[in-house]
Ligand SMILES: [Zn+2]
């Protein structure tokens with residue numbers, strides 16, 4: 001298997017971001033990323049600039065809707081109309097055009113001190129036939145942590161890790177675990193990078209979370225069966241397929257780079273990546289490996305419940321029952337400090353003979 005680091009959910013100057021696609025690609029190269037996904041608000045003007053920028057593969061999707069129910073739609077050749085009131089229509093329309101999408105920041109809280117308190121969560125449930133969820137969004141979570149002015153200043157200037165100590169929003173994890181019992185739902189992490197420029201006194205201004213900074217925060221690593229192709233359109237296909245199928249994992253790279261993480265199921269010596277759906281059978285085993293050695297706390301989750309936890313670098317776990325298995329790795333920053341949420345894998349779906357119907361939300 002081959003792993004590539006990327007950053008998803010980026011705004012450029014085609015909407016309310018401050019950088020051109022070329023500048024953003026340069027920042028991504030500096031941060032060591034292999035791919036990025038630009039998703040401007042309701043425009044795909046950046047599509048003509050898709051391509052390889054040196055080592056970095058630049059893909060262009062779109063973020064649909066303005067008020068609520070934001071949807072990150074990929075693999076489209078032109079923009080689809082949003083639908084605030086009936087987002088199911090929009091989800092189905094994206095699929096009809098050959099695209100696929102992720103519910104963006106579904107539980108966003110906002111901050112009374114930023115953007116006049118605006119928040120853009122999902123408020124139409126349930127929805128179906130979407131392909132994924134943006135489980136962890138850097139800008140959104142950071143903003144939600146700023147419920148007082150001193151806290152906002154502290155979290156910006158002194159401790160940018162503090163808002164991420166709890167991991168992704170618990171509601172988002174619960175919702176995801178609930179959906180995956182019935183259908184495959186891929187989880188991605190997003191930065192929601194804007195690199196907004198705030199004018200200060202005279203000629204001075206402040207760039208809020210510049211692109212090179214935010215590209216080292218919440219990243220999504222795709223896991224491919226073959227190396228990423230040099231040819232752009234083939235590389236594009238490889239990355240989009242991995243995102244759509246959930247052959248990927250999320251890492252909060254500010255704690256420690258997530259490259260080298262593995263989670264797979266093996267049948268004999270044959271490995272199946274995250275996102276795979278297999279019928280339950282004898283002889284299956286899960287293999288989990290952390291790139292952070294003794295600093296790792298491994299957690300295995302089955303059907304939304306913790307079934308194993310241990311301070312170790314790797315785990316071999318025989319599958320004795322069908323279920324939706326996913327892994328988390330917490331990272332211990334130093335001696336005596338408690339482990340922090342770091343890596344979230346996509347599930348491996350071991351299906352039993354019958355899958356229940358209906359969805360209890
Ligand atoms: Zn949004």
Ligand SMILES: [Zn+2]
Pocket residue numbers: 009011063192
């Ligand atoms: Zn956005």
